[in-house]
Amino acid sequence: MTPSEELDFTRFVRAHGDRLLRLARLLVPDPAEAEDVLQTALLRLTRHWSRRLDSPEAYVRAVLVNLAKDRGRRTHLVPVPVDVEPDRIGADPDHAEAVAARAQLDQLLAQLPPRQRVTVVLRVVDGLSEAETAALMRCSAGTVKSNLARGLDKVRAALLPAPHPEKETTR
Numbered sequence: 001m002t003p004s005e006e007l008d009f010t011r012f013v014r015a016h017g018d019r020l021l022r023l024a025r026l027l028v029p030d031p032a033e034a035e036d037v038l039q040t041a042l043l044r045l046t047r048h049w050s051r052r053l054d055s056p057e058a059y060v061r062a063v064l065v066n067l068a069k070d071r072g073r074r075t076h077l078v079p080v081p082v083d084v085e086p087d088r089i090g091a092d093p094d095h096a097e098a099v100a101a102r103a104q105l106d107q108l109l110a111q112l113p114p115r116q117r118v119t120v121v122l123r124v125v126d127g128l129s130e131a132e133t134a135a136l137m138r139c140s141a142g143t144v145k146s147n148l149a150r151g152l153d154k155v156r157a158a159l160l161p162a163p164h165p166e167k168e169t170t171r
Contacts, residue, residue: 001049009049013042016057023061026121027068029110037067061126065136068118108155116151123148 001009021038028034041063045056053059109117115137122133123144130141137144 001046005049009046012056016060020057020060020064023121023126024064024068026105026109026125027064027118028071029106033071037064037071040067062136065118065122069114069137071114108158111158112151112154116147116154119144119147120151120155124152 017038020041021035024034024038024041025031028037038060041060044063045053045060048059049056109120112120118137119133122128122136123130128136130144133144134141
């Protein structure tokens with residue numbers, strides 16, 4: 001990589017790094033592994049940086065999705081912790097609500113199978129269209145629709161309060 005390409009790459013990471021890290025964190029429940037996945041995606045981008053990709057952010061997003069799906073295929077091999085570390089986000093009282101919301105979101109997403117998780121994150125959180133999501137996931141729009149419907153059903157079910165059994169009264 002030439003010095004000017006390196007400077008361009010650094011600018012790209014500064015401009016898009018936070019958003020890409022948020023996406024990685026939503027796709028991969030473990031914070032440390034999400035950072036590793038993003039680093040891997042950025043490393044892969046450096047290999048193609050000199051080609052002047054039309055949309056480097058889209059390239060990194062596609063790599064993140066593929067790495068998250070690969071990770072989902074091997075979760076049975078490696079235990080992955082999903083505990084949220086609030087001290088990593090910030091301990092200020094102003095952030096308490098954001099930390100709680102983020103912990104709940106992480107918990108909800110961690111309950112979804114990998115493909116449903118990726119679909120929900122790309123469609124709902126990242127705001128991609130069905131066609132863009134299908135292209136990134138290399139599947140049909142129908143698969144995106146069904147994964148999204150099933151994933152959102154599971155999220156809704158997890159958000160509903162548990163029904164309380166009614167006590168029978170005898171007369």
